[in-house]
Amino acid sequence: MIDDDGLARSWRAARPEVAGVHLDSAACSRQSFAVMAATSQHARHEAEVGGYVAAEAATPVLAAGRAAVAALTSMSAADVVFTTGSGHALDLLLSTWPGPRTLACAPGEYGPNLAVMAANGFDVRPLPVDGAGRVVVADAAEALESAPPALVHLTGVASHRGGAQPVRELTELCRALGIPVVLDAAQALGQIDCAVGADVVYGSSRKWLAGPRGVGFLAVKADLADRLVRRLPPAQWQVPLAVLASFEHTEANIAARVGFSLAVGEHLAAGAATVRARLGQIGAAARSLLDGTAGWQVVEGADEPTAITTLVPPPGTEPAAVRQWLITNRAIVTTAAEVARAPFELTGPVLRVSPHVDVTTTDLHQFAGALEEATAASRVP
16 A cells, blocks of 8 residues: 655654654654754753854754755745744744735634734735635636735645645746745645745744754745844844844754754755655555544545545544544554634544654554544544
């Protein structure tokens, strides 16, 4: 069903043996020995020479990390800054936006993103979508041309379903209309091609790139970055500090940034296109196997190019209870996605399965059997 190819074997060998079955890469992937060692070594260096001296010594590694992110996002290394994660990146961008605060996004936008938009005073408008929550570019063209927002925000792959958005097509449309595109690549980077020419790309370390938690990135094209208004220190202070540089002019976990830089390098070394192809094959195999198991229904179409399988529960079954049963009784890790993840699209909680490139057919069959047991054990009378 799934060939145990060279990529799978090398990815598996580079990491500690998993304690059970890890099907939760959309939440947090497993770091490699090398990434953990780099993070630990930097912390040790801080203890030896002091944090600021160690940070200066890490400059080449961090520069390589920015360059690696740039290669995956069609940016330049100078466009990339480190953040503490995706939500932080979006907040940095929106809080420094100088123009009208209007934004268009899909109705199924990630709930925490919507909260950041609201906190920064943005008026959010829905983009037209099909029944799968995918933006219909032809319909979007008419809507955007008749009432152009200041920004279009697109989450490339959602948190509550594994469907890929038409990121390239929408970016090309918005470029023609002169509307900047902000791409949330937290789930997309690693699963689909994000080098599509978006004006802004941001994402996390811990998901498909398999880096440490607590670090992410924000990449902003120079012409748009020049329009942002620095907040800290205030723009009216005559301080020679560019807006993007001000985003990193704070206390930071440099060790995590070092680990992330190495993780992105490992991803590029494995071949970004090769990883994407493998993940797409895994997603197709998982959906084929799991659809209908114990009454659970797969959300995604068979041809989605992602490794995420979203399962709608049968009546009387709570995904959170099933998730906990799987962890407690079978050491299988998944995600229970509550309605808050997509408050204007989800009508009930779902179970998300997201294996990485090292998953085996045996793992998936083991999960399918465990899902049968968990569903029976967790069903509410």
